[in-house]
Amino acid sequence: SYDQKTSEARGDDDKGRHTTTSRSFHRLPMGGWLIDTPGMRELQITDLRRGLNSVFSDIEALADQCRFSNCSHETEPGCAIKTAIEEGTLEVDRLKRYHKLLREELYNSETLAEQRARTRSFAKIVRSSQKIRRSLTGKD
DSSP states (O other), rough: OOOOOOOOOOOOTOOOOOOOOEEEEEEOOTTTTEEOOOOOOOOOOSSOOHHHHHHHHHHHHHHHHHSSSOSSSSTTTOOHHHHHHHTTTSSSSHHHHHHHHHHHHHTOOHHHHHHHHHHHHHHHHHHHHHHHHHHHTTTT
């Protein structure tokens, strides 16, 4: 049982209301943990690489066996990861989770300059596509 104050969801959009005002940890009956962090919309994990190497050591070891050191594990011949998936010794979902965490680590470890460059690059693409759309539709 938790001693957390709760409130009803808002009537207009059925979303929750901020009720708690202090952070807390709660052990769940099935063995996990619930972290209540009022006001926080996102919790980023940084410096994840060492943990990934440990948890996904099987994938790291397979990647080391690939024919090419820069193997993307997509179409290259001699890819140990593709072979493991085909043989059923590596689950596709496990590889997807590994790749998702690698992307998250890359995103979370970007410097401020790298974040700004990525944002500028994306904004440039958006402006370019808007310009093309306007030229095709004849709208300014």
